[in-house]
Amino acid sequence: MTAQALPGIARGIETLAARIRDLPLLETVAALTLFLAVVFGFEDTPFRIISQLALLAVLLHRPLLDNPALWAMLAGVGTLALLQHWYVADNHKYLLVYWLWVVTLASLYEQRRDKLLLFNARFFLVFIFLGAALQKLFSARYMSGEMFEMLLLVDERFRAFSHLVGIDKSLADAAVLSYATLQSPLTEVIDNEIRLPATAHSRLVALAVTWYDLLVQALIGALLLANRRVCDLLAHAALLFFIFTTYLPAPVFGFGWTLIILGFALTKDRLPGIALAYFLACLAVLLYQSPWREWVLS
């Protein structure tokens, strides 16, 4: 039964991969980017209205998908939103704006649009991952494991993940209480220092996450920088692993979606089987929005 099904599945994957290869690069990337802008874009009213109108326009008239005026308008209003909140905006909002300008330029510059998209997709993946890895490497407070241990113990967003990796909820509750005491203006803490109820297990988990995060990011950036087929294969495998594992605990879905677009752009023609995996990663990122944290904690 399994032996009969396997060739069928393999044929199905091949057909899908061939279909992906046949898709026009700019239009597919533009469609994914428009989805990103509408679903994971800025919260500002002008950006929301313009991105939703752009989506409606494209749905009514598909050739607008590579219209430079439409993309310039989205990039312009995104830039204004970013400038207004530059020190509050997450890094993926910066990436969104950069990528909107890249799509604008690609739609303008017909002769070399694929080259422009491919160069920028590779640049931004290297920029994101090597930039992050270098910042971590030069930060003493990252390399000590301090950051992830604090996050695992006192950060609400990591509460479900902490619980999942065996850090008891009562421990995290006690850590939050101790930290709140330190922050309160109604207490005077001797020498302004307070002990957190950290354990050898929380330390071990924090160090594992610290080193995993650094190594996987350095690996992806370095492999993509090499720009060789074998290196690219390994880099995309690592990037897909990163997307599937990171955005489960870290609720930064816009970042995940941006990485998928960049990875997809690089693999569509050269490695269509991997491009198909990026489509599956899209589904994973959307599913990760389910309230699994509440389920774990309850």
Place this chain on the structure above:
Amino acid sequence: MLRRLLPVHFRAWVLIGCVPAVATAVAARQIYLSKLHELSTWKGGGMGMFASADGSTGRFAKLYIETPDGQRQPVVKLTPGQQKLLASALWYPVNGSFRDLAASIRRTNWAAPEQQTPVHVVNAEGKRVRPAGKSYYSLYPLGERPKGNDPDWTLAIEYWNAAFDPATRLVQARHVWTLRYAKGEL
């Protein structure tokens, strides 16, 4: 314009490389502000999210209202809007970032319970060891002031950051600076 000024080959590279050039410049500025002006590594386009322990967990503020008679009372509760402004300002805790929060706090009526809350000295294990010998009214928000009614007190915002030492398991808080917003300054 670009077509007339630049040769074809060079023009292609300008179009291909202009967005990466801007991104690199923004990242360089982020590193500068992060090293010298307390901008969090997590923000500002330097791709340093989760790259250092100076995210929202490691930064906090203590807010006080200082009256002309020399008294100082802590603000212990903010409106949801003010909490959002405070959280934003802590990513880049300089004077300009706190102005909206300060203006909102100055527009708010602050009330206090009848009884003062005694302050206690607490040890590293979180246990009370003795009274600190002072007590505060814990201020909470009670609606907006009428327009043009600027109160006579000064708002003091203390910016603190915290570092965790995994070896000793101690979190050490450090008072970095205090910003003051007096009557007529905003």
